[in-house]
Amino acid sequence: MSTSKSWSTVIILLACSGTACHKRPPVVAPVVLNTPIVDATRPPAPPPPPRGTSSPSAAAPRPLSEDDVFRQKSLDQLNAEHPLADVFFDYDGATLRDDGRVSLQQDAAWLLRWKQTAIEIDGHCDERGTAEYNLALGERRAAAARTYLLALGVDAKRITVTSFGKEKPFCQDANESCWAQNRRGHFLVTAK
Numbered sequence: 001m002s003t004s005k006s007w008s009t010v011i012i013l014l015a016c017s018g019t020a021c022h023k024r025p026p027v028v029a030p031v032v033l034n035t036p037i038v039d040a041t042r043p044p045a046p047p048p049p050p051r052g053t054s055s056p057s058a059a060a061p062r063p064l065s066e067d068d069v070f071r072q073k074s075l076d077q078l079n080a081e082h083p084l085a086d087v088f089f090d091y092d093g094a095t096l097r098d099d100g101r102v103s104l105q106q107d108a109a110w111l112l113r114w115k116q117t118a119i120e121i122d123g124h125c126d127e128r129g130t131a132e133y134n135l136a137l138g139e140r141r142a143a144a145a146r147t148y149l150l151a152l153g154v155d156a157k158r159i160t161v162t163s164f165g166k167e168k169p170f171c172q173d174a175n176e177s178c179w180a181q182n183r184r185g186h187f188l189v190t191a192k
Contacts, residue, residue, distance in 0.1 A: 070114065070192070071192075073192075075189055075190070075191075075192065078189050078192065079188055079189055083110055083189065084107045084110060084111075084119065084187035084189070085103035085106060085107060085187070086103070086184045086185060086186050086187060087100040087103050087104060087141075087144075087145045087184060087185040088100060088180065088181075088183060088184050089141050089183045089184065089185070090183070091126070091179070091183065092129075092137070094137060094140035094141045094143075094144050095144065096144055096145070096148055100145070100148075100185075101148065104145060104148045104149060104152065105152065107149065107187065108149050108152035108153065108154055111149065111154045111158070112152075112153060112154065114192070115155075116191075116192055117158065117189055117191060117192045118157075118158045118159070118160070118189070118190045118191035118192075119158060119159055119160075119187055119188060119189055119190060120159075120160045120161070120162055120187070120188045120190050121142040121145050121146055121159060121160070121161050121162070121185050121186070121187055122138075122142060122162050122163070122164055122168075122185070122186040122187075122188065123137070123138030123139055123140070123141040123142035123143075123161070123162070123163040123164065123165075123185055124138055124141070124164055124165070124166075124168065124169070124170070124182055124183065124184050124185075124186055125137050125138050125141075125165050125166045125182065125183060126166060126169070126178075126179035126180075126182040126183055127166050127169065127174065127179070127182070128166075128179070129166070131165055131166065131167070133165075134165030134166040135163050135164075135165035136163070136165075137163075137165070138163030138164055138165045139161065139163035141163075141183075141184070141185050142161040142162065142163060142185050143161055144185070145185040146159050146161050160190070166182070169182045170182055170184070170186075
């Protein structure tokens with residue numbers, strides 16, 4: 001009997017080695033792609049931060065205040081921005097016009113905001129008249145602007161006055177439009 005059992009076991013094993021018996025599926029190694037799979041319905045993830053930068057949880061640097069920005073500017077940078085408006089005068093006159101008063105009120109507000117600044121007001125004239133006459137007229141124009149600023153509360157120690165007369169024209173053409181540009185009190189920030 002033991003022989004018949006052995007033969008039947010061998011027959012069953014031979015029969016199962018074909019397709020009739022259940023066998024384990026072959027083990028397949030997973031395929032690894034070198035390219036990431038991109039889902040077109042999702043926006044791409046942001047790139048990682050560059051090395052040496054702080055993590056997103058670290059505090060962002062404090063933005064500069066208006067005072068910080070002001071302190072960082074050189075006098076040349078500040079004057080290039082023209083924070084103070086010039087004051088224009090009529091021919092042969094040193095009396096402030098209404099538009100000049102408006103400009104000086106805005107200038108005074110700026111000067112009162114930046115109390116550490118000092119300015120120079122340069123008096124200028126057009127090319128007509130003698131050099132001596134225009135130096136005196138330029139002085140009166142700059143002084144008129146200074147007096148108005150003092151009345152608006154600007155400290156006198158912060159303002160100096162200089163006259164260039166007709167020696168440093170802003171416009172070189174010999175016509176009324178150009179001469180009107182040269183009749184001015186011009187402002188420069190000299191300290192901050």
